[in-house]
Amino acid sequence: MQTLFVELGERRYPIFIGHTLDASSLLAPYIKAKQVMIVTNTTVAALYLEKYTLQFEQLGKSVATCILPDGEKYKDFGHLHLIFDALLQAGFNRDCTIVALGGGVIGDMAGYAAASFQRGVNFIQIPTTLLSQVDSSVGGKTGINHPLGKNMIGAFKQPEAVIADMAVLDTLPPRELSAGMAEVIKYALLCDAEFLLWLEQNMSKLMAGDADLLAQAVYRCCAHKARIVANDETEKGERALLNLGHTFGHAIESYLGYGTWLHGEAVATGMVMAAELSARQGWIDTVDVQRIQQIILAANLPIVSPAIPLEQFLNYMSHDKKVLDGQLRLILLKQLGKAVITNEFDQNALIAAIQAHQQAA
């Protein structure tokens, strides 16, 4: 097991990364009182709820559970309210601890509930998808969707501790593993060329679920995110680099309707487009773009989007939050392992980059 500490200024919290971790002993110092509410969904509950309930009961905790339906479409107000109902029906007070047991959807909902219940109670994350292990464990973002926009309502809420256990990834559907791997590759491309090399050497084992290698990858991604977030708390600068591939990906997701492609799939193709544009700007080589396509294919991710009318694609790109003053700013690559945020790119190169990675209409 490895432990990564995320520094928050006044305090810090650990991310425990390993295989078949003993939540009981690891979390003992981080749960201050008796009341523990595990928030999870039907899928994850069937697999892991009993195990974790037992581990908390071993600590002498009184454990209540709130089992939500499975799916991004339930990341809404009505289902958030079910968490509050469960907390109050169980008589929970402000000393309680809320545990998120699930992927990013559960993490976002349970985290926002923890931020809001009694104006803030303790929060522990047990992310059970690769995506949530590398992306939701750091940064403190929580929230829910509104019919008029994704993640529109939420809070910054830091956990007391995070358990990233590779054992739970065994049951993850392969498509979800791939989607998480897109974010892993993202970190390599934006700031860690050595990690890219490592991923190229180990991708087949990673995709086969090698727990040791997965743990190393998760550690490296969380460490990068922790550093980037700490350097840029206001989200004006370096943190934007974490959106590599996301503006292109957002256009794909929006056009297809959310949920058709997984977020990670859209980001994967988006990164290819960003790389293509970077190459057309003369910043990276064509062989670099090929390397990126190869690693993405090796993770069973798409490198070509469906045919989307150009105007619509551009519209969706610029409706994204990453537009400043009407000037589209993109995360592009100056070299492999070095991303920049810039609006200095050729419009025709942008169009060519998109079209080069779309299916013919």
Place this chain on the structure above:
Amino acid sequence: MQTLFVELGERRYPIFIGHTLDASSLLAPYIKAKQVMIVTNTTVAALYLEKYTLQFEQLGKSVATCILPDGEKYKDFGHLHLIFDALLQAGFNRDCTIVALGGGVIGDMAGYAAASFQRGVNFIQIPTTLLSQVDSSVGGKTGINHPLGKNMIGAFKQPEAVIADMAVLDTLPPRELSAGMAEVIKYALLCDAEFLLWLEQNMSKLMAGDADLLAQAVYRCCAHKARIVANDETEKGERALLNLGHTFGHAIESYLGYGTWLHGEAVATGMVMAAELSARQGWIDTVDVQRIQQIILAANLPIVSPAIPLEQFLNYMSHDKKVLDGQLRLILLKQLGKAVITNEFDQNALIAAIQAHQQAA
């Protein structure tokens, strides 16, 4: 006009206190972008919405409004959602500013919406009741009710600025003015004997709406609360003193059903009971209790609760949050202007104090 700055560690915010204040010039430095959403209720909108809309428009802001129904019973999830609907329908982004124009109910809802929309946007308070001017302007508490408990869901959210304009109190129903005055008297009793003297000398003018004197009282209360809150951010110590009269009052409110008596009315009678118990402990004199009753009567507030069966009264008291480890702790008076939190009081004295200030059954 007087300006009180509330210190928050990294930053501070002003409370502008005066009569017929020019929100336009005062707030100009505190609204960073164009989008302003005024949240208010039907009652206050009819009186003041046009005036404030104009003042924000003078600043070149584009003003949207969200007008909620009037009443504590609407301080819930469904009506909170209406604020988010209004924000998103108006196309508001994370640079927007939310303005609470109303009493404590509107302040709590708009503040929680500001804490949550896009994970936090700017917030400005224009409290329009005496209670919200002296109590909600400082401390950053916001939130909504849940069917199973009051103020159960919320956030700490500090405003950018507060405008406490005595002009708006002209239209306040007299009963609401009295209810706010209960909290004003509370500050005098718990920490400021000189202020008690001042209140005794000026209560009739205050109740007649003398704007100059009201402004002085509001300033003094906000200054006290700011100091107390700053000394005790974790809410474990001194801040509890702000609950003088509240545990007794809570029993009255709970027994009668929330909304029968106003909060301030219950607190007023609660302070009399706390004083009575303090006298029976030998800490203050009987004449002190009489002084307290007199100032409360002068503010047109009740000093006697309806008949409530003793067991029920005690039960409601100890269901309050101010119970630690099953030991009932109360805020009592060591002298006029000096409150303490203690569980060292005689149980029979407690019972006698309650019964001494109840109507005969």
